[in-house]
Amino acid sequence: MPQSQQPKEGEQIILDQIRATPEVAVLDVGCGEGKWGDALFDDVDIIDGVEAWEPYVEKYSLKSKYDTLFVADIKDFKHIGAYDVMILGDVFEHLEYDDAIKFIEYVKEKKIPRVYLTLPISLCVQNGMAYGNPYETHRYQWKHEEIVELGFEQLHEGYNENGLVKIGTYVMKNENINN
Numbered sequence: 001m002p003q004s005q006q007p008k009e010g011e012q013i014i015l016d017q018i019r020a021t022p023e024v025a026v027l028d029v030g031c032g033e034g035k036w037g038d039a040l041f042d043d044v045d046i047i048d049g050v051e052a053w054e055p056y057v058e059k060y061s062l063k064s065k066y067d068t069l070f071v072a073d074i075k076d077f078k079h080i081g082a083y084d085v086m087i088l089g090d091v092f093e094h095l096e097y098d099d100a101i102k103f104i105e106y107v108k109e110k111k112i113p114r115v116y117l118t119l120p121i122s123l124c125v126q127n128g129m130a131y132g133n134p135y136e137t138h139r140y141q142w143k144h145e146e147i148v149e150l151g152f153e154q155l156h157e158g159y160n161e162n163g164l165v166k167i168g169t170y171v172m173k174n175e176n177i178n179n
Helices: 008-019 035-040 055-059 097-110 144-149
Strands: 025-029 046-051 069-071 085-089 114-120 153-159 166-173
Touching: 008 035, 008 114, 008 153, 008 166, 025 035, 035 046, 035 085, 144 153, 144 166
Parallel strands: 025 046, 025 085, 046 069, 085 114
Antiparallel strands: 114 166, 153 166
């Protein structure tokens, strides 16, 4: 869905941490409706976005919410520059397991100081297209333990609005870079 299922408490933790150091460049991967651009545009030095589904660009006015907007599938996206923060909000469940692992390995090579990840960590089936978007299909059901094994620390765990899906909020800090 272009709208996040993340509980407001998890979202607020991410916003508070990013706003605590506003001189940052942020990359929002999987913009959807652009909630991170809306929330952070006036609070950070740079906020760029990546969205795979081109119809969302116009539908949600994404170009007005980001300094630079890339229309690309993150499986093929190799333009990660000098960002201080990356947000992967409700993205990982839409990737095949191997593609997600390759992307995280690439992100680790880029040594981005903070990578935030939000995703369902309980059953959340979404088969087929939603809103005409083939990228909306859930391709892998992640477990909390798998996310921790990738190097992420859990910041929050809560349920989506209807109380049926457990959503995890995580951060991965690159220890080789001063935050």
